[in-house]
């Protein structure tokens with residue numbers, strides 16, 4: 208159903224991700240289909256090299272998904288049963304599923320009220336003698352404070368891992384995220400800022416031995432055929448996906464800049480309303496994977512969401528249930544530290560559509576619909 212403005216504002220628009228270059232990409236895909244080399248073909252190594260160059264990382268290892276990137280990183284760092292891994296309560300579920308899938312226990316720290324990122328002040332208290340690692344998550348595209356997290360992890364004697372799935376290109380203190388910790392874990396799922404045509408992921412590391420171990424792990428633990436040195440996984444980046452990612456990587460910075468422009472316009476045009484936004488930090492810290500707006504109550508959030516959807520706008524709640532409250536991810540350790548801010552954000556926030564190709568007409572329609580909701584509320588009436 209369209210709103211009174213008449214058209215829909217979708218979350219994703221895939222044709223715009225190729226900017227007319229799809230013919231060239233299709234001919235490379237056709238060539239691959241006919242040539243073979245689908246598994247660990249040369250384009251995988253080419254993409255890994257280009258990604259490492261883009262990030263400023265010593266090595267990157269392509270894997271099947273962002274979730275696998277986290278699982279393999281934890282495995283390669285020797286983290287498993289009996290260990291605790293600290294992460295943030297408002298992340299996407301995959302961060303915690305990866306920890307639990309390794310047989311380790313996720314322990315949650317609350318997020319901050321202003322930038323919605325892990326409250327690093329609370330990190331030391333979450334570390335016990337069982338803690339082996341911290342997974343810092345750059346939520347919604349905003350870089351967390353990596354140098355500070357690194358110092359805190361170092362002081363606590365634990366390893367720092369970054370979940371960079373939502374933040375490719377973002378910088379912390381001028382340095383790209385995912386390059387100043389033991390491992391940066393990347394997702395190129397279709398919704399992400401750099402998107403494959405299906406599942407894909409990578410791990411960025413600085414240590415050559417760790418990179419080698421990850422290459423073994425993703426490929427059945429086999430250095431060569433019929434020899435299995437360690438227990439591995441089948442988790443390789445498809446050559447076909449590497450082709451798609453190679454095609455898009457050069458455009459990423461321009462796309463992230465356009466996301467930031469759209470976000471700036473939203474902030475400006477919605478400034479007079481009773482809404483709050485995730486603190487953007489310094490320039491370059493936020494790549495706006497998602498644009499969060501925060502209402503004053505759950506009722507108001509739900510009302511706004513309903514109004515936006517009825518107006519043809521693909522608004523969505525990310526994420527309505529904090530991780531400590533997910534049945535699969537709850538445990539006594541999960542409940543150890545209260546996470547009231549994560550709880551409140553899960554009830555008060557929603558995401559407006561954001562993508563590089565969001566145009567002025569679409570932004571206008573979204574802003575009019577958001578404004579319309581609050582105007583009708585102020586008038587005492589229901590929105591519809």
Ligand SMILES: *Cc1c(COP(=O)(O)O)cnc(C)c1O
Nearest residue numbers: 272273274299301302372394396
């Ligand atoms: C998308 C995402 C993942 C998982 O990536 P997949 O490629 O979907 O497995 C992990 N963590 C965060 C924060 C994500 O947004």
